Amino acid sequence: YKHKQIEELSKRFKVLVEDFTDVIGIIDCQGKIMYISETSKKVIGYKREEVIGKNILDFFQGKDKERIMEMMDFVLNNPNKTVQGDVTMTVSKLNIPIYLEMKMKNLLNEPIVEGLVVYMNNITRRVEMEKRMAHISTHDSLTGLPNRIYFRKQLKIQCEHVQKTKSKFALMMLEIGGLKYVNYSLGYEMGDKFILEIVNRLKSYLGENMFLSRYSEDHFAVIVPGEKSKQEYDDMGRGLVDLFKTPFTVGNYDLDAYVNIGICICPYDGQDGIQ
Template sequence: MITTPDGTIVCETVLTPVCAENEPCRIIVAVMRDITERKKREHELQKMKQRLKASEERYRKLVEFLPEAIIVFNREGRIIYVNIAAVKLLGAKQKKDIVGNFIWKFLYNQAQAPKKMRQRWQKALGVQSSFIEELLRLDGKMIYSEVLLSSIEYGGEPAIQGIFRDVTERINYERQLEFLAFHDPLTGLPNRRLFLDIVSQSIEEAKQTKKGLAVMYLDMDHFKDVNDTLGHEIGDQLLKRFAKRLKENIGANAVPCRIGGDEFLVLFKDIKKRADIEKLVRRLYKNIQEPYKIKEYEIKVTISIGIAVYPADGTTPKELIRRADQALYEAKIERNSYRFYIQ
């Protein structure tokens, strides 16, 4: 370091002795290079690193104990920081189980990762809006998480901060409410509301394909006797077993529905001729009447069925159901039988 009238400069010095042969060295050549600017830059860089470290430490102190899971990852998706809540959210035991992995690893539907996920996340990042993502924890459990992304600087490099909040319970509750709005709570079958929508859609499809449809209206004969003699608990179990057997015996191209009590509807699609319906009904009769073993009871069930065919008997869902109900009324005169609607 040398002090001059203009100030202090920092020099890098190389000393080289100059010696004559067989003489002691009396001359030393000094080569000096001004490295003042380099040292200034190194000093500034060191100060910057210290500021970044202090800033990073402040950031960690700020988010480390937040209840929301914080995950920071770089532009390639590699995770560089997680807080304690994120460790818990992702089913890990410690941070090192997560840090260093790509965020795409925790996407439940990994067939979408990383391209589609990046596109969706980049869009959300641009508008600063939250979205729901299905995540796969390290313990194999799937959860729903609300995600809010923002751009930050971490360690002096551009990064993305994700705030993750577990909303699995809320999503499951909402889906349960949605399911109950369109399904019978006892049997899980579609309810009348959903059935009407399905029939309406199927009619539109039938107009294009020129194929027929049939709506079957059925109820269990003497079901009230089961409730009266064995109790409503046994009656409910019988309805559940009956609905399951009904669904198993109508084929993949049919839709069952429980209206209420012991009354059910079935939509048969792609019907070509009346014989197709009769074949399905006979199979249903045979299998539905096998005894039901519930607790210590063995219950035998018979059914009455009314059938209306599209387009001959009606061209709207309500009309087809009404005509099938009228045919059911005729079948119930004898019971354990089926009738087609007759004008």
């Protein structure tokens, strides 16, 4: 009987609901979906018949499921308040994440509703744009490497880790010589290709466990984690120098570069990333 009442209510406001950009749903105290608006297909990728009767928690995982449980608990204990949170739903048939802004309100005492009202707005484009902007602001546009901003954050994290664990790591600053000469004599396009060849060689030598950053135009920073001896750090530095003994082939040119390296070991040469 209650389900029929809800259906009659949705028909009465059908035009409003269809034009609404959010998904409107009603769930019971355990999370069972009793009603969901027609916009569900457009906003979250599920038809009404695919979700009605199922538990809202079944569509979420991990921390997102915990967040919704917290929201339900909050509105059940605070009937006059609305709670809001951002959660991620994975559309199983497409296996793609959808980012949702969710609001929830307790209307159990409203005879025509008798449930928890859930509003869901798809904010995937906004979240992805924010992620792209964050990546652009922290990565070098040419090489894709972390830039100075990202490096400083990572260095701070590494220093804090060393202080907590009483461990150590090495920081290597590389100054690449020969880049400006290529830019001036062969042009900046050739100079960019030269830098990419240098980065590829550095990546191949350092592997995935080393943090490599383009600190500035001709400076790179390497964070070497893990317990190593001073001799091992020195050997790695010499290996980096040896990388530049062989010319870099860029187009029809064999280009030479050299490197100056400074090495400091945390915590012996500094502990906070500033010293």
